[in-house]
Amino acid sequence: MKHAFHNIYRNQSLIYRIFLFICATALVVYLFPKAGKFKYELQKGKPWQYESLYAPFDFPLLKTGEEMEKERETVRKEFIPYYTYNSGTMSRVMEHYAAEYDNFVQRSELEKTGQDFLRSLYEKGIIADQENMPPGRFMHLVKGNEVSVVNKERIIRRGDLKQHLFRYLDDRRLSAYKTDFYKLFDKITEPNITWNKDFSEKALKEELENIYATKGTIERGERIILNGEVVEGEKYEKLYSLQQEYTSHIWKGTNYYWILFGYIVLVGLAFVMLFLFLGKFRADILNDNTKVTFIFVNIIIMVFVTTLAVKYDGSYVYVVPLCILPIVLKAFFDTRLGFFVHALTVLLLGFVVPNSFEYIFLQIIAGVVTILTVSELYRRANLFISVGQITLVYMIAYLAFTVIHEGNLNDIIWLNFGLFILNGLATLFAQPLIYIYEKLFGLVSDVSLLELSDTNSKLLKELSDKAPGTFHHSLQVANLAEAAANEVGANAMLVRVGALYHDIGKMNNAIYFTENQTTGVNPHDEISPEESARIIIDHVLDGIELARKHNLPDRVIDFIRTHHGTTTVYYFYKKQLEQDKHTAIEDYQYPGPIPFSRETAIVMMADAVEAASKSLKNPTFSMINDFVEKIVSKQIETGQFLNANITFKEIEDIKKVFKRKLTNIYHLRIEYPE
Template identity: 80%
Template sequence: MKDALHNIYRNQSLIYKTFLFICATALVVYLFPKAGKFKYEFQKGKPWQYENLYAPFDFPILKTEKEIEEEKAAVKAGFVPYYSYNANMISTVISNYKTEYPKVFQNKNLERAGQEFLTRIYTDGVIADDEPLPDSRFINLVKGNEVSTLAKDKLIRMKDLEKALFHYLEQRKLSAFQKDFYLLFESIVQPNVSQNKELSDKALKEELDNIYTTKGTVERGKRIILNGEVVEGEKYEILHSLKREYESHLWKGTNYYWILFGYIILVTLTFIMLFLFLRKYRPQILQDNTKVTFIFVNIIVMVFVTTIAVKYDGAYVYMVPLCILPIILKAFFDPRLGLFVHVLTVLLLGFIVPNSFEYIFLQIIAGMVTILTVSELYRRANLFVSVGQITLVYMITYFAFTVIHEGNLDNILWLNFGLFVLNGLATLFAQPLIYIYEKLFGLVSDVSLLELSDTNSRLLKELSDKAPGTFHHSLQVANLAEAAANEVGANAMLVRVGAMYHDIGKMNNAIYFTENQTTGVNPHDEISPEESARIIINHVLDGIEIARKNNLPDRIIDFIRTHHGTSTVYYFYKKQLENDPDANIEDYRYPGPIPFSKETAIVMMSDAVEAASKSLKNPNYGAINDFVEKIISKQIEGGQFLNANITFKEIESVKKVLKQKLTNIYHLRVEYPE
């Protein structure tokens, strides 16, 4: 049991990556559309490039979206809405009429005429002025449980009551009583017909649902298209119908599991390629679980966002800012990794998006432009310029595809150009997203490095106040290391910032370091060499502690930990040997670790050379050349660069830069006359 737990602990990084691999694969496959892929690619107006195609099974010919919309519009235009008829209203109105009639008329003979008029208008119905009527000629009138079709002009509007009354009285030769009757009817006549919106909506929905989405069938074995025939007209509609039926037909029965198995294999291969790339070209990233997780999270986010866009509307895939992916990966890692991950992600998205070839071509070209143009993100204008170039490439590529497919500009979708503009605007979100990722994953981008390099930052101001000599030394080391990093292709910004903070631990005991001694009094003279060595060595541990309290990124703390490697405080060791020949050299050795990157190795060399250069009595080119060779050769002999990915050729380039820079610093000036 103990051995098993030990093996788990020893291989915890591998176990985590395996778990991450399985989870990422499962999540991406889950996001994939639940439909098979038609094995033929075809485009309207282009020749059929495959063998003669015959119907593999019976399938219906689907109507086009335009045809369905036209039928729906025809149904809506010819739809007869429903109106409810209130039969109780007539008895109420006549009752009120009999009550009010004696108050207006004394002639009993006229009462029957008025009642007859009310019966006539309520036979078809009275409708309120604000009640809507359809454009169609007829309505469906619901009386109890019966429905009858009625011409809408037979309904009496309240505003037309006077006209209908006057016409009726003229026919009865009772025009003399028009005003009196109207005053009476105006107060008692009430609408009894109203729109039944619920029943109308239900009936309309049923009619729309009954629209057939097909227009015939193709029987199994029937020839669909011959090799070389142009895909257009009815042939295009049949091929499109076959594709839809084929894709839905595949996800039935055991086919579901086979297709799912195929998806798993392809996604697994994609992620294996990513791991192989990291193993061969970026082993330091592969060893860092946080960085590997970061890469997978970005891939999954892009797949998720694209899936949502496709489900909502296929055209919206052009609005998904996929170029954010290479921008972010380039900001945190390097362009080569950014482009590789971008290409793998685009290949995965090919299973999701419509017109996959066009999409893959478009996004890969855009990704290449992103990698080639986006640089120095800490300069705000650079991102805007790059996004403009990316958007332009999107538009040009889409325009070219449209011209190829259509042969003209008649059917170009100008809306997609607007989507590309929105894509560019969304890509600008890369800046705040980089900041969010820095906080979530503890990574460092060039933007953060630029902020850390500000000498007015609180920590560097404190270093300047407490240890001004160390601060000046750090600036000199930063200048030397940055120049060397540029020469060998290392991250110059990271090197500069690491050099500026590498000695912050000296603030705790600044007076014990010679660059801060201004009075000529050396406190080491009052203590033993062993205690002096401990104070000198502790500045590394103190620096790490100060850095963590001030939330410096781990990539900067690495420079503090490694800038002396496992070298010794040789001066105090030699001094101790004079008093104690049996002194243990390990008590005078820095705790390490040794540099494990090109950048930390450059800072180690620059720090040692800059500090030792202060002891040169005659700093001419020959002396500088000899002492640089001596110091760096001693570091190589001590195995300080065994873990750093720096070559002997690059070390020679670093030496050359250091010699040149120190020569420029210590060059002799002409003596000015008094």
């Protein structure tokens, strides 16, 4: 049992990657649409390149989108809205009439005349002036539980009350009482017919939903299209109908499990390719579970967002800013990995999106443009320029596909250009997204490195105040290391930042380091070699503690850990050896670890060369050449670069850069005569 737990602990990284692989595969398959995949690529306007196709089963012929929309528009135009008839309004008005009559009309024998007019008025129906009337001739009138269709011309507008009243009184030769009756009716009359919005909208929705989506049936064995025929017109409609029926027809019974199995195999195969790629070209990332998780999270997010867009409206798939993926991965890793993951994600999305060939072609081209154009994200204009180029590529490719499908640009959908512009605007979110990822996953981008390289930052200003000599040394190391990194293609920005911070631990005991001794007094003369060595060695641990206190990224702290590797504080070791021949050399060695990347190895070499160069007296080119060779060779002999992925050729190139830089630094000016 103990042995089993030991094996699990020893292989926990591998176990985690297997777990991540299983979870990612399951989640992506879950996000895929629950339908089969039509085995033919349907491309309108192009010749049918497959075998002649006959209906494999009976299926309905679907109406086109234009036909459906035309029918919907007809239903909307012919729809008769619903209005509610309020039976209680007339009784209430009659009561007001009886109470107010004597105040307006002085003849009691005319009271019944007014009642008859009100009764005829409300039997027809009164509607408010601001109430909308139906566009057609008829309207539905709801009285209690009964619905009848009435001519809207019989309904009286509240504003037409005066006209109807005067005509009624003229017919009865009571014109002298027009004013009195109008004042009375104008006060008490209220509408008894109102538009029933909820009922009308519900009825219209039901009518729209009842529109048949089919216009016929294709029987089994009926010819759909022959090889070489152009996919257009009725042939396209039949193929589209078969595609829709096919995707739902095969997702039944035992087919469900076979399709699910197929999806799992294909998605799993894609992720296996990702692991193989990382193992072949970026083993450092494969061995870092955080980075592997980061890559998988980005893939899953893109699949999730694209799936949502497809479910809402297939045309919105081009709003999803898929090019954020290579931008983010390039910011944290490199160009090759960014494009590989982008291409892999696009292939997975081919199972989700309509017109997968067009989508894959367009997104691969956009990914190439992204990789080739997006650089130096810390320069604000660069991202805007790149996004503009990406959007332009989308538009040009869309125009080309439209010409291929339609043969002209007459049927171009201008809305799609708006979608491409929205895609570009969404891609600009890459900048804040990079910042969020830095905080969530502890990664470092060039933008953060640029901020850290500012010598006016709090920590570097403190270093320049407390240890000015060390600060100047760090600047020199940064210049040497950056030039060397550019020469061998390493991350120059990371190298520069690592060099600037590699000696911050010297702030705690600045006076014990020669570059900060300005008075000629050396405090090491007052203490034992053993104590001096401990102070010198401790600047590494002090630097790590300071870096963590100021929240420096781990990638920068790595330079503090490794810039001395496991080398020896040789001066104090020799001094102690003179006093005690049994002195253990291990007590005078830095704790390490040794450099484990090209960048940390470069800073280690630059630090040793720059520090030792201060001891050169009247240097010449040959002295500098021998000096650099001696220091770097010593580091190689002691195995300091065994874990760093750096070649002998790169080390030779780095030494050449150091020699050239030091020659320029120590070059003496010609003395001009006065």
